[in-house]
Amino acid sequence: MRHAELHSSRRRAYRMAMPASVPRYWTPADVLAEFPEGSGTRHECIDGELFVTSAKRTAHAIAVQRLARLLSRAIEADDQLPRVIVLLADLRLTADSLVQPDLFVLPAPLSADARWEDLPRPILIIEVLSPSTAHVDRGRKRHLYQRAGVPAYWIVDLDARCVERWTPSSEAADVKTGTLQWVDPVSDATVDIDLAALFASVLDG
Numbered sequence: 001m002r003h004a005e006l007h008s009s010r011r012r013a014y015r016m017a018m019p020a021s022v023p024r025y026w027t028p029a030d031v032l033a034e035f036p037e038g039s040g041t042r043h044e045c046i047d048g049e050l051f052v053t054s055a056k057r058t059a060h061a062i063a064v065q066r067l068a069r070l071l072s073r074a075i076e077a078d079d080q081l082p083r084v085i086v087l088l089a090d091l092r093l094t095a096d097s098l099v100q101p102d103l104f105v106l107p108a109p110l111s112a113d114a115r116w117e118d119l120p121r122p123i124l125i126i127e128v129l130s131p132s133t134a135h136v137d138r139g140r141k142r143h144l145y146q147r148a149g150v151p152a153y154w155i156v157d158l159d160a161r162c163v164e165r166w167t168p169s170s171e172a173a174d175v176k177t178g179t180l181q182w183v184d185p186v187s188d189a190t191v192d193i194d195l196a197a198l199f200a201s202v203l204d205g
Contacts, residue, residue: 024050025048026045026048026049026050027045027048027096028045028090028092028096028097028098030045031043031044031045031050031098032090032098041053041054042054042088042100044097044098044099044100045096045097045098046096046097046099046140046141046144047094047096047097047140047144048096049140051136051140053130053132053133053136054132057130059158059202059203060102060128060130060158062202063128063156063158063198063202064086064102064103064126064128065086066198066201066202067103067126067128067156067193067198068084068086068103070191070193070198071084071103071105071124071191072084074184074189074190074191075105075184075186075187075189075191076109081109081110081111081112082109082110083105083106083107083108083109083110083186084103084104084105084106085103085104085105085106085110085122086102086103088100089101089104089116089119090116090117091104091116091119091122092116092117092119093121093144093145093148093150094144094147094148097144097148099141099144101122101125101126101127102126102127102128103125103126103127103128104122104124104125104126105122105123105124105125105184106119106120106122106123107120107121107122107123107185107186108120108186121148121149121150122150123150123151123152123184123185123186124150124151124152124153124154124182125145125150125152125153125154126153126154126155126156127141127153127154127155127156128156128158129155129156129157129158129159137155138155138164142155142166145166146166146167146168146169146170147168149168150168151167151168151185152165152166152167152182153165153166153167154166154180155173158199158202158203161177161195161196161199161203162175162176162177162195163175163176163177163180163195164176165180176195177195177196178194178195178196179192179193179194179195180192180193180195181193
């Protein structure tokens with residue numbers, strides 16, 4: 001065998017013997033240890049995969065706040081601690097997931113000394129889409145929320161001015177553009193949201 005051919009053969013054998021690159025499997029503990037709070041970036045993991053989201057547009061924040069206000073007025077008594085959570089809370093629905101929904105509703109008031117990791121499963125989770133999160137919110141997060149048995153999951157699409165509703169057994173989204181109604185299973189309070197008015201107040205000033 002000529003020298004050049006022998007050298008080429010050895011290089012091919014070396015490449016074949018090298019171990020394949022193995023992606024890191026992220027756990028909730030890894031995420032909490034490596035990414036400090038207050039960085040302005042959201043870090044989540046689902047089934048070992050890391051998801052990083054940058055700060056959202058202004059309309060996103062306004063939509064989340066207004067939805068939180070509508071839900072809070074309907075289901076929370078003045079003397080109760082909140083059930084509607086609208087901050088970056090570390091929610092653990094499975095052993096291998098840590099997510100920070102835009103907004104969620106708990107089945108009981110949040111106690112002052114509660115730890116995020118001990119929160120009960122929410123009865124409603126809401127994600128407001130942004131260009132960087134749409135595929136995750138509709139895909140990996142939706143599958144996680146359904147698998148974890150979250151009774152109601154809303155995907156708010158500001159551009160399409162609609163809300164996609166999902167339950168654990170849903171095979172397709174129930175898309176709402178008019179009035180969105182939700183009955184709180186804890187208090188039996190009915191929440192009616194005029195979506196056209198909501199989107200107009202967020203997007204049209």
